[in-house]
Amino acid sequence: MRIAITGIGMVSAIGCNSTETLQALRNERSGIGAMRMLQSVHTDLPVGEVPYTDAELKTTLGVDEPMPRTSLLGLMAAREAMEMAGVNPFTFHLSPFTFISGTTVGGMDLTEQHWQDYQQSLATENIHLHEAGESTNAIMRYLSPLTSHLSPFIATPSTACSSALNAIMLGANLLRTGQAKAALVGGAESLSKFHLNGFNTLMILDHQPCRPFDANRNGLNLGEGAGYLLIEPEAEALARGAKILGYINGYANTCDAFHQTASSADGEGAYRAMKGALEMAQLEPEDIDYINAHGTATPNNDLSESAALIRLFGDHMPAVSSTKAFTGHTTSASGGLEAAICVLAMQHGFIPANLHWSQTAEGLIQPMTRTRCQALHHVLCNAFGFGGNESSLVISNEGKDLSEASLVELSSCREIEISEDTEVSAFVNGAEARRMTPQTRRIVAAAKKAMQEAHIDQPDAIVCATQYGCMLQSMRFLQDMIDSEEQQLKPTPFIQSTHNTIASLIAILTGNHGYNATYSQGKDSLACAMTDIRTQMSLGLIRNALVLEFDEEVEVWDKVLQHIGEKTQNIAKATIITL
């Protein structure tokens, strides 16, 4: 099957649609500037903001209910992709509709704004919007009021900054196994005080516009936005006379398995992801015309990514640029936004510039500093996330036949759950455990025991399902941020707050470079994780997987949740899945 891209949609600091984005890229006009929308005390940090308030976005979009900014940005980009593809979920014969949208922030912007109200039982209508999956559902509701009739497949991958590329991969795999006839895939993420302060504790935010791959780069600028691709089998696209903008020809996700925030010096994970994507596309390094690098402009990322690029491409280094000096780092949205930018570049025959670069240094690749007109046949797009979650995508102007498969049946080994502290400490030692919450220790122990019982010490995939993610550390960071008015925050709770913390931690502890992902789709999270695993096993991409179910009971959040009759619960289960 050839996977055609028939629509793209994008929103970021450089434009609210493809036309505006194209203009900004061609004119080398960056969207990074002073903070105007986000209500943070750190106004000295430049950001890449979409220049409209929530109220303005709601008016434009016709939204008249509380909605996270992530969903508003997502809805805008999603509508553009659907319109460009000439489809909508009412008339679309390609049902059931599939919408996969990566995010990590989800509704955190509303939670941090209304935190004091929640304590006083006010603004309770916003509480359910906190969940990452709910911000995706909100987009879907406004894409089609008929959502309940369409029973669409909706999934929210949450692997931090690689989330949107992982969404694209799942969408492509669903097409190849006949589970979807079309998929809207990508990601959305708004700025929040939570992750701005979080990245600030890591001391990786530049006080000037960011300079990817420059010798004097000094960190990233956060951005916000959304980017989606509408993908469908080429045959379907041709049959309905749709214009094909490009093809998804290869992709891979791996884990660097090195550290929770730092990338390895040799870029092992990034190398494996890019190599895997090229192999699926049956391309050689010299076939690639352009690489849209992850290129955050942190000292560590750019050096590690350069090492991986040099290792894979050697003397055949194609043109490379990071477009983050235009948009800022749009975190979970970045893979979707930058994949959409790659399609634009291919369609209009140009390579976007890597702005603000002036000087090279040992070990760094030298990016394209000016926009260049060039016909593009094959481009590679990278997105890397916390915990070394590395994804790479090949987009081409000619389709490659990717294998298809019908769904296979899976077998499950015994589900492992450990409650005794003594048994937990048999699997998790003191040094490893010092940054883990009690519930994190239980899931790590359960995972190790599950692997031991199944005699599989390196599963091909580690996939986690969680409703709220690592809520204890999230709430610690949120509470401290509000109490301290954004001053003197500890980095560890932020680092541990991302949804993919558990899956990446287990990969790091066991040296696992395989597929690594987390789904945060409310009570359907496990179903999403199992769909991903079953789909990849059917396609022969993996032979087995470790599936994790994780949630933690958090008193301070339960006090908020009681307003909507919900409650958190402790869940830490691990199961090995095989064919």
Add this chain to the structure above:
Amino acid sequence: MEQLIEQLKSQIIDALNFEDMTPADIDTDAPLFGEGLGLDSIDALELIMLMDREYGIKLADPKAGKAIFQSVRTMAEYIQANRTK
């Protein structure tokens, strides 16, 4: 100085969650990173935050921590010379 060193050891244990450790377990002159306590880059950020919170010392460049955090003693010496509270 000795008092500051003891206090600093307790603060390090607390900030870095070394649950089963006491100040006596930390060698004042042993390396904090690599060998010794085996700290990593996240710990370095925690130590920078500790110096800010407890002693009013602000480090703008994380790389500056490398020389300061060689051992508990070098850290105490730096704090002694630069503390604002």
